[in-house]
Amino acid sequence: MxxxxxxxxxxxxxxxxxxxxxxxxxxxxxxxxxxxxxxxxxxxxxxxxxxxxxxxxxxxxxxxxxxxxxxxxxxxxxxxxxxxxxxxxxxxxxxxxxxxxxxxxxxxxxxxxxxxxxxxxxxxxxxxxxxxxxxGWRRDDPTAGVKKLRHRTEGFTTWEEEHIDAFLAHHGAGSRAHLAFSLLLYTGQRRGDVVRMGRQHVRAGVLSIVQQKTGQEVSIPIHPNLRAALDALPKDNLTFIMSERGKPMTPEGFTNWFRKMVEAVVDDEGKRLLPDGLSPHGLRKATCRRLAEAGCSAHEIMAISGHQTLAEVTRYTVAANRLHLAERAVAAMELNETRTKTVKPAK
Known part of the structure; x- marks a missing residue:
């Protein structure tokens, strides 16, 4: 009014x-x-x-x-x-x-x-x-001594490179799915923050936003691939991601829609190319994985992801270091085998 x-x-x-x-x-x-x-x-x-x-x-x-x-x-x-x-x-x-x-x-x-x-x-x-x-409604805690149910899980499934390639091949540049995917992958933020992102958060090539969950402010230089997707958007939208009705999306609505986009990735025969369980949060984990594999330190990853403790991101750097060490070990073994074959036995 x-x-x-x-x-x-x-x-x-x-x-x-x-x-x-x-x-x-x-x-x-x-x-x-x-x-x-x-x-x-x-x-x-x-x-x-x-x-x-x-x-x-x-x-x-x-x-x-x-x-x-x-x-x-x-x-x-x-x-x-x-x-x-x-x-x-x-x-x-x-x-x-x-x-x-x-x-x-x-x-x-x-x-x-x-x-x-x-x-x-x-x-x-x-x-x-x-x-x-x-x-003062009780004097004791009836939950005391009640044990949690045992269940081993790695949490949200991390997107692997083949998953990323398959999604982007199906949802081409210019589509809402491609835009949403790019925002998730190249910012490493949670769904609740991604759906709020708009041009008001961008200045001089840097996207800055205060995370809703933690109150932590993160400032992320915009990746060229993401910049291309954002430049193609209308200038009058206050949020980058809009629903089919032209309205901003809720985090829950965004997740439901994104799940359908994942399920839509099929081959020529209609067979799904992506496994169940791939979610927006799994792309946040993929961003951290990529950063670790690129040699970023835990503190550098935290500067992008906004994680509050080293323990939350150390698992990514440990896994990346383990992979690099394994690659070096196999390379050393192959080199040693090559040297052994070329050395002539003494007479």
Missing amino acids: IDRHGKPRWYFRRPGFPRRALPGLPWSPQFMAEYAAAMEGDKAEIGKKQTLPGSIAALIASYYRSAEFTGMAESTKRAVRNILERFRAEHGDKRVAHLEKRHIQKIMAEKAATPDAANRLLRLLRTLMAHAIDL
């Missing part, structure tokens, strides 16, 4: 909820952050109306108002809410004071088919029980 001074104003409106002003320009970081907060606030209000005092639902609603939760990045809040809201739907009417260790163990056993999800829930249940103790 236009105010009395002739300036445009934007508001968040939803039936049954108060109107909320949205600052800044549409799709700008400030605008989108306030929009996300408005959406999260609405969910909390909806939850309040369904709670009973002393219940799991009431505890979750209280945790949403805690300093620990409100201090989280918006992307982390969404992930936590997704888990807790499913738990509240199943157990929200139960009394916090009646929760016992055997109940937690039963919940974990029921989720044995998805150990990663079960362990994430257990971690949040520990947090909720600590909050309950702080509130």
